[in-house]
Each structure stands twice: as C-alpha cells, then as structure tokens.
Amino acid sequence: MTIWQRLRHTLRHGPAPLPAAAPSAETAAALAARLDAAAQRRLGRSLAIRHVGAGGCDGCELELRALNGIVYDLERFGLRFVTSPRHADILLATGPLTRTMAEALARTHAAMGEPKWVVAVGDCAIDGGVFKGSYACLGGITTLPVDLVIRGCPPTPWQVLEGLRALIEANATPAR
Amino acid sequence: MSAAAAIIRAGAASGQRPWPRHALSRERWQAMAAALDAADAPSLQGVWAEAERVHALFLDAGSPLAASVEVDGGSYPALSPHCPAASWFERMIHDLFGHTAEGGRDARGWLDHGAWATAAPLGPRQAALPPRVGAPEPPEFLPVEGEDLNQIGLGPVAGAIAEPAHLRLTAQGETLVRLEVRLGYAHKGTLGLMRGTPPRAAARFAARLSGSATVAHGLAYAHAVEAALGVAPPPRAVALRAVMAELERIRAHLDAAAAILAEAGAAFLETRFGWHREAMHEAAGRAFGHRLMMDAVAPGGLATDLAADGAAAIRAALAALAAELPDLVRRLDRSASLGAGIGRIAPDLALRFGASGPVGRASRRASGHGGDARLVPGYPPYPVLGLDVPTRAEGDVAARLRVRLDELPESARLLRALLEALPDGTIATALPAASGEGLGVAESSRGTVWHWVRIEGGLVAAAFARDPDWLHWPLLEAAMRNGMLADLPLCAASFGLTSSGVDL
Structure with a gap:
C-alpha cells in the first residue's frame, strides 16, 4: 500500500489504534480507596509518566515502547511518557532493582513533585522475579511505597494499559 | 596461520565441545597476547573467568579458537595492551572474580559500583573478604585536559523508556570531544x-x-x-x-x-x-x-x-x-x-x-x-x-x-x-x-x-x-x-x- 492509498484508507475507516476495553472496576476501586486513605490531592485525568529501568532485561521496556506506539497509542488515554521526573505524576519502575540502581531510583522519586504514584511493572519489579535472592538485587521495588503492581514477564501492553487506566479512574473519582 | 593462532593451537586441548579449548602456560599466554598486535591476528570475541582459570575466545578465519591460562597468585597476564577490545572484559573479571589483569590498560571498576555487600562475589576468596561499610566511591572517569571543555553526564535514568546506562560527554562547543560509557547498572548477578x-x-x-x-x-x-x-x-x-x-x-x-x-x-x-x-x-x-x-x-x-x-x-x-x-x-x-x-x-x-x-x-x-x-x-x-x-x-x-x-x-x-x-x-x-x-x-x-x-x-x-x-x-x-x-x-x-x- 502506498502512502496515498493508506491516507485514503485512514480517512475512510478511521485511525489505526485498536479499541480498548474499559479498565477493571475492581482495581480502580481499590486504588481509589487507597488514595482516600492517603488523603492525596487528585491529579485529574492527564498523567505524566517517568520510567525508571531498575536493571531489568529490556523485555518490559520493549512492551512499554509498544504501548507508546501507533497500535496502542497511550496518549489517547491522557497518559504520556516524559523525560524529566519534575514533570511526572507517576514513577513507573521495571526490573528487580539492582543494588547499583537503588540510588538513582531514590533520587528520581525525590525529584518528583507531590502528589505522586509509584507503579511497579513486571514480575521482577514486584518481588525480584527469577532474580530473587541474587547478591546484586534488592528483590523488586522495595525501597519506595508502591501503589500499583502489574504482573507478567513481561506484561503485555494491554495488561499495562489496563493497570494505568485503573489509576486514571481512581484519580478521577471525586473524594468523599 | 597467524602467530597467535599457532601458539594457541600448540596448547594441550581440553574436552570442551564442539571446539576444543587450549590450555596455555603463563609464558605461552603472554607470547600469544604479544602476537595480537599483528594485522592477521584472530579477532577477540570475549574473555571470561572461573575460580582458577581465565578463558579467551577468538575467531580465526571464521573458526572458534579458545585459550585458557591458570590464575596464579590472584592474577593473569592482561591481553588489553595488545588488544583494546579485551579491556572491558578484564574489568568485569576483576569485579566478579577478583582476578587482576597484570599490565592491563584500565584497572577502574566496571560492574561493581561499590553497592554490593562484598567485592568479587563470584571469586574463590569471596568468603574471606570483609563486608563493605559506608557509601561507595563515586565512579572515576577518564581525565580531561584542555580549554573550553564542558562535561555532561547522561543517565543512568535518561531518555523516555530506556535501559540504565551512564554516558559521560565531554564537549567543546557543539563538538563531542569524547564519549565515555559506564555500564553495570543492570548487573543482576x-x-x-x-x-x-x-x-x-x-x-x-x-x-x-x-x-x-x-x-x-x-x-x-x-x-x-x-x-x-x-x-x-x-x-x-x-x-x-x-x-x-x-x-x-x-x-x-x-x-x-x-x-x-x-x-x-x-x-x-x-x-x-x-x-x-x-x-x-x-x-x-x-x-x-x-x-x-x-x-x-x-x-x-x-x-x-x-x-x-x-x-x-x-x-x-x-x-x-x-x-x-x-x-x-x-x-x-x-x-x-x-x-x-x-x-x-x-x-x-x-x-x-x-x-x-x-x-x-x-x-x-x-x-x-x-x-x-x-x-x-x-x-x-x-x-x-x-x-x-x-x-x-x-x-x-x-x-x-x-x-x-x-x-x-x-x-x-x-x-x-x-x-x-x-x-x-x-x-x-x-x-x-x-x-x-x-x-x-x-x-x-x-x-x-x-x-x-x-x-x-x-x-x-x-x-x-x-x-x-x-x-x-x-x-x-x-x-x-x-x-x-x-x-x-x-x-x-x-x-x-x-x-x-x-x-x-
């Protein structure tokens, strides 16, 4: 298909991204309760994400890059990856947290303004995954308060998307 | 056949399959290293270690050629003075096993940033090493001399979605005079x-x-x-x-x-x-x-x-x-x-x-x-x-x-x-x-x-x-x-x- 044929196709049939199902109401409710308990200020429906690779294998990063691409098109949900932690609302960490990355992770978190969320993506980030017990790892994102975990080795882009959308829903629920 | 390849092939072959590994004495290993300067020398693929031995793998006209030397008194003769590609491997071997590359071009830390509980976690003397206390030393970068130079440190958290790595850029205006890479942040053991x-x-x-x-x-x-x-x-x-x-x-x-x-x-x-x-x-x-x-x-x-x-x-x-x-x-x-x-x-x-x-x-x-x-x-x-x-x-x-x-x-x-x-x-x-x-x-x-x-x-x-x-x-x-x-x-x-x- 040439570019002109593709352009015609897109104009006729609408844009390319795949339709997405609604996020899990259960996860959103749990997150909302947690948010109320912490009496955190709400962030609204547009959230900026700072990713920290805490020593993973690049598998989770591959799927996060896919999430950012045309097929999943993260930005249509109000989510975007940013490069400065000072602009970020969410710290999204992958990897088993190597001892060598602990300092950089702590500094990135400290540089983010309040309120802020921490999301651990992938089995490694939750408890170290297959690297549990290594002399070089701290066994997951254990040094920060984690608000949401997304399982999988690596989780599919859909799984990550569902978790992040639950976070938006929780955020948008008016405080009681 | 190049001189280095001939020296390796003369060593006693071990049972490594499918390509044998040749055991060299310290002297023959040194002679092999010195011959790596030659234009027709085999190309180094990697250097690695175990508790008592250091191995090197080459490709000689497309065929894999492996050599090994015993570690003696915690050290082995370095390859890096004659083969720059060996340098990072020698630093890795020192950090993981504690074996020193004698005469190596670069003795700075590589994978070990001082955050592990002990040095040389895979080495034979690991149990005898004292546990570490206090904050680790900051990483050491190559010295820079000259006027109007400025340095930029990028990483280990950089880019939008990326693996951890630190790039140390030395720039003169818009020109990048030197790029130095520091890895090891993703070392998982x-x-x-x-x-x-x-x-x-x-x-x-x-x-x-x-x-x-x-x-x-x-x-x-x-x-x-x-x-x-x-x-x-x-x-x-x-x-x-x-x-x-x-x-x-x-x-x-x-x-x-x-x-x-x-x-x-x-x-x-x-x-x-x-x-x-x-x-x-x-x-x-x-x-x-x-x-x-x-x-x-x-x-x-x-x-x-x-x-x-x-x-x-x-x-x-x-x-x-x-x-x-x-x-x-x-x-x-x-x-x-x-x-x-x-x-x-x-x-x-x-x-x-x-x-x-x-x-x-x-x-x-x-x-x-x-x-x-x-x-x-x-x-x-x-x-x-x-x-x-x-x-x-x-x-x-x-x-x-x-x-x-x-x-x-x-x-x-x-x-x-x-x-x-x-x-x-x-x-x-x-x-x-x-x-x-x-x-x-x-x-x-x-x-x-x-x-x-x-x-x-x-x-x-x-x-x-x-x-x-x-x-x-x-x-x-x-x-x-x-x-x-x-x-x-x-x-x-x-x-x-x-x-x-x-x-x-």
Whole structure:
C-alpha cells in the first residue's frame, strides 16, 4: 500500500489504534480507596509518566515502547511518557532493582513533585522475579511505597494499559 | 596461520565441545597476547573467568579458537595492551572474580559500583573478604585536559523508556570531544544464579540476559549445553528454533528501524515500521504463546510447540510486511541523506573489535568480511537452507539502517521455507545428568551471541554469556569522537545497544 492509498484508507475507516476495553472496576476501586486513605490531592485525568529501568532485561521496556506506539497509542488515554521526573505524576519502575540502581531510583522519586504514584511493572519489579535472592538485587521495588503492581514477564501492553487506566479512574473519582 | 593462532593451537586441548579449548602456560599466554598486535591476528570475541582459570575466545578465519591460562597468585597476564577490545572484559573479571589483569590498560571498576555487600562475589576468596561499610566511591572517569571543555553526564535514568546506562560527554562547543560509557547498572548477578542449578532451570536466566534477543540467547545457551552433554535436538525443534530466531530478527530490525527513523524525524516511516513490529509481536504470541517467545527454547529442544494456527499467523504478518516494504524503502531512498556520513566506523576498526550484526556488516572490508554466525561457524538448519547476508561498506548511520532493512526479505524468505517444510515428531530430547564443557553460538539481530557452560554431575558449575554489545558500545564511543553533539541520539539509535546483556 502506498502512502496515498493508506491516507485514503485512514480517512475512510478511521485511525489505526485498536479499541480498548474499559479498565477493571475492581482495581480502580481499590486504588481509589487507597488514595482516600492517603488523603492525596487528585491529579485529574492527564498523567505524566517517568520510567525508571531498575536493571531489568529490556523485555518490559520493549512492551512499554509498544504501548507508546501507533497500535496502542497511550496518549489517547491522557497518559504520556516524559523525560524529566519534575514533570511526572507517576514513577513507573521495571526490573528487580539492582543494588547499583537503588540510588538513582531514590533520587528520581525525590525529584518528583507531590502528589505522586509509584507503579511497579513486571514480575521482577514486584518481588525480584527469577532474580530473587541474587547478591546484586534488592528483590523488586522495595525501597519506595508502591501503589500499583502489574504482573507478567513481561506484561503485555494491554495488561499495562489496563493497570494505568485503573489509576486514571481512581484519580478521577471525586473524594468523599 | 597467524602467530597467535599457532601458539594457541600448540596448547594441550581440553574436552570442551564442539571446539576444543587450549590450555596455555603463563609464558605461552603472554607470547600469544604479544602476537595480537599483528594485522592477521584472530579477532577477540570475549574473555571470561572461573575460580582458577581465565578463558579467551577468538575467531580465526571464521573458526572458534579458545585459550585458557591458570590464575596464579590472584592474577593473569592482561591481553588489553595488545588488544583494546579485551579491556572491558578484564574489568568485569576483576569485579566478579577478583582476578587482576597484570599490565592491563584500565584497572577502574566496571560492574561493581561499590553497592554490593562484598567485592568479587563470584571469586574463590569471596568468603574471606570483609563486608563493605559506608557509601561507595563515586565512579572515576577518564581525565580531561584542555580549554573550553564542558562535561555532561547522561543517565543512568535518561531518555523516555530506556535501559540504565551512564554516558559521560565531554564537549567543546557543539563538538563531542569524547564519549565515555559506564555500564553495570543492570548487573543482576545472572552468572551466580546459574551456578548449581540444572541446565534446564538455568535456561530462564539465559533467556533474561537481554529481552530483545531472548530467543538468540536461549539458543546459544541451548547449543552450549547440548554440546557439553552430547545431545542432539530433534529435527522439528531445530526447524522451529530457526522460525523463532528469524521472527525475532524481523521484529528487532523493525524496532531498530523505527527507533532510528524517530530520531531522524521521519514520523510516517517510523509509524509504519512500528505497526509491522507490533504485527510480529502478535504473530509470535499466537504461534508460541508469548509475544517475545521467552523461555520457548530449552536445552535439548523446545519448551513450546507451534500452535495450530501459528503458521497462518506468521504468514499473514509476513505478507502484510512484504506488501508495504518496497514502498517504505522507496520513500527512504528519496531522503537519501538520512544518516549519511554520521557516526562512521572504519572497516579495520570494526574488524579489530570483532563487530558483528548490523554494526559489523555495515562496515564491510574490501575482502568481503561480513561475518554471520548462522553461516560461519554455522549451525543447523542454516548451512542447508542457504542464506544471503547483505553488507555495506560505508559504516555510517545510513548503512546500519539499510543493512537491517536488507535483511528483512531474506529472513522472511527463510521463515516461509521453514514453515513450508516443518518436520513432524517430538520437540525435545531428555538431558542426561552428566558432565561436560560446551561452547554455543547463535546470531541475534544485534550480532553474535556466545554462551559457554561447564556442567558437573548434571548441574551448571560455571557459565558465561557474551552479548554482541560488549564489543559494540566501545565502537559507539569511537564513532562519536569529534562528532556533533546533536547527532548522538541518532547515532546511538543506529547501534541499537542494550545494557542488560553486557551487565550480566
């Protein structure tokens, strides 16, 4: 298909991204309760994400890059990856947290303004995954308060998307 | 035969399979090191260690050649004064095992940033070392002298979605005088975790050395274990392994192409390559139950067979790519200057650093050097299938992009041929609880992956993995010397480097 044929196709049939199902109401409710308990200020429906690779294998990063691409098109949900932690609302960490990355992770978190969320993506980030017990790892994102975990080795882009959308829903629920 | 190769071959051959390892005395090892300066010297692939020995692997006219020397009094003679590519390996061996490279060019820390509980965690004297107290020392960078220079530290948290790495840039105005890379942030202790586990269980660590090359790492590791134990995988497994490897190659090349085009500002092309990349992910997920095909290759064969509709899913993704690729390439040709002349690697330097994959094949020598481990040294089923390996001579960003794109139709052809004639039968052979030492190789999308393993009584006693990026990161440093600061992201994307495989 040439570019002109593709352009015609897109104009006729609408844009390319795949339709997405609604996020899990259960996860959103749990997150909302947690948010109320912490009496955190709400962030609204547009959230900026700072990713920290805490020593993973690049598998989770591959799927996060896919999430950012045309097929999943993260930005249509109000989510975007940013490069400065000072602009970020969410710290999204992958990897088993190597001892060598602990300092950089702590500094990135400290540089983010309040309120802020921490999301651990992938089995490694939750408890170290297959690297549990290594002399070089701290066994997951254990040094920060984690608000949401997304399982999988690596989780599919859909799984990550569902978790992040639950976070938006929780955020948008008016405080009681 | 070169002098260094002759010295190695004169050493007593050990039982390493399929290529023997030659034990050298300290004096012969030193003589071999001194001969590595020669123009026809074998190209260094990697250096690694175990408790009492240091091993070096070379390619001599395409055939693997391994040498080893005993560690004496905690040290061994360095290779780096005569072979710069050995430097990072020597620093890694010191940090993990505590063996000092005598006369080495660089004694600074590498993987060890001072955050582990003790030094030399895999070394023979680890238990006797005192636990560490206090904050670690800051990393030491190469000294810089001159006027109007400024330094920029990038990372380990940099870019939008990236693996951890620190780049230390020294700039004079807009010119990048020096780029120095510091890795080790993703060191997970993989080699230590593999020790003492059955080879089948250790495969999940090999598969997680680098997510973007999980099939290639799993395959090289499986080759090493199978060589060590004298096991042959069944024909169906051999064919399906190649299906997975080629599918991974296509996906990774599309991924790299999209990343390069994104840095070059070619949004339409980036989007289309990204679309097809996702189609390959989906096809892999339907065919083998995992979008990256992680843990699908196992020593002895496969852990997962092809799903019933798997072949159709792969064929559909290939057909969609084949229908659009010529048009995308034509559009790219119209912007012929994209990346031309940026980040050039001279063919001699590429050869000296044993570059492989798109980085090596974009800097082909006049003699036609453009190694691909699928053919040289070669492993089934490729020598039977036949393979056309595209190369370029320019060695710049444009050439690295084009080599990847030129490989796409060839991998697609292989995939279709493999799916057409899939053998029936079992997908795995049982592994005996035996002992042995093996060396395995596989060609990833980024270059040649080597795995070495020693198995004792059915358990992994020692292992090493050589990701191709061990030798490609230093070439990025060389490619950016006196380049434009603003070209760094584009040049780095054209190398497509990863941290995890090198950080172990």
